[in-house]
Amino acid sequence: MPRRVAPQVADSVSRLIAGGFIKAEPAWYAAALQHPTAPLPARFPRPGKSQNAFIQKIERGRKPTKTDRRSAIPNLNPRPITYLEDKVRAQFYRDHPWEAKTPRTLVEPGESISAAESSRMGKAKELRHWGRNPGPEDVVTATLELHQAHELSLSAAYHTTLASYYALRAEHENASRYAVVEAIASGARFGRTQTQRSFEKEGSVLQRNREERMQQQQLQRSVESATAQQNAHSADGLGFSGGLNYLQAARRTR
Structure with a gap:
């Protein structure tokens, strides 16, 4: 059964x-027939400037255009629902975009001063009443x-x-720093932070790249030296020998 307004429910059930x-x-059903609901009142929006202009043209005997008729139709679309919380929250994250990455705690907050007590004291309610480490929602x-x-x-x-x-x-932040200093002074030893691990990984990758580059340079130097020696031997064998090569070749043919 489709959705119906209140006056149409009894008629729809009668047809069914x-x-x-x-x-x-x-x-x-019987009570609804004996005591029908009141009909819904017609919607009479407040006439705007375009509607007044449309009515004035009709009263003056002028024929309104299609644009006048279209502009005279009231806007019956529902207005957007806005909340102050959303406005403040959007402005806060627009000013502090990195707060979305801040870790949150799941521990329930402690007792805070209520709004009635704050108003009775006659002073503005401070953010400290929500805790010493407030978040965006606070x-x-x-x-x-x-x-x-x-x-x-x-x-x-x-x-x-x-x-x-x-x-x-x-x-x-200051309390957290001093807490770490006091813990270290008392003998506590903390593990490596994520930043230190990242720097160590970066250093190992750079060292490996440096070693690979040095190996490639050594290999290239050895290839160049071998090529130079081979070229030198070839030059010694094909250069001018003062007739010795000719005599040696002639002796081999005898």
Whole structure:
């Protein structure tokens, strides 16, 4: 059964019952016939400039053109659904494209100050309330909180949240560095990082290429020296011998 609006459901079921497609009446069928739904109101969009011009031409007795008729038809397409979250998120990733590569943690966040408590304290809600290592989604949530609960413009809320985000990321980076230094000072030994492994692989490939190039150069030098010696022997055998070659050939023929 295709989709129907509310006033058409009872009529469609009546036709199906009359045709024998439905054997028993549904439980709601009698109530729907006794209390039919109200018809849908007609859509009356607000007339625009083109519609007013079309009506004025008709009132003046002028014949409207096809372009006037086409422009007088109201636009009944649904408007696009937009959310502030998507706008803030798109702007954040446009400003920070590499944040999409940042690893995420699956641990649930701890307790944070609620919006009601923040409003009662009378100060703007900071990004620190979402944690000491916030992510992009925390930036979006904090920006909307500042915009909606604290009556800041979306641009001002976004830049305020970004300032807190940069400060928290700097604190987290410094804390991570000092944690590594303290661990090494306490005797911890860390394995090679991915960057070090990449440099080692690159060095091994360069060393192998260097050895292959040296072998090719040595082989080329040996070939050149052998060719030079062969040319020298050939020149000694075919050069002027003062008649010795002629005498030796004559003795062989006797």
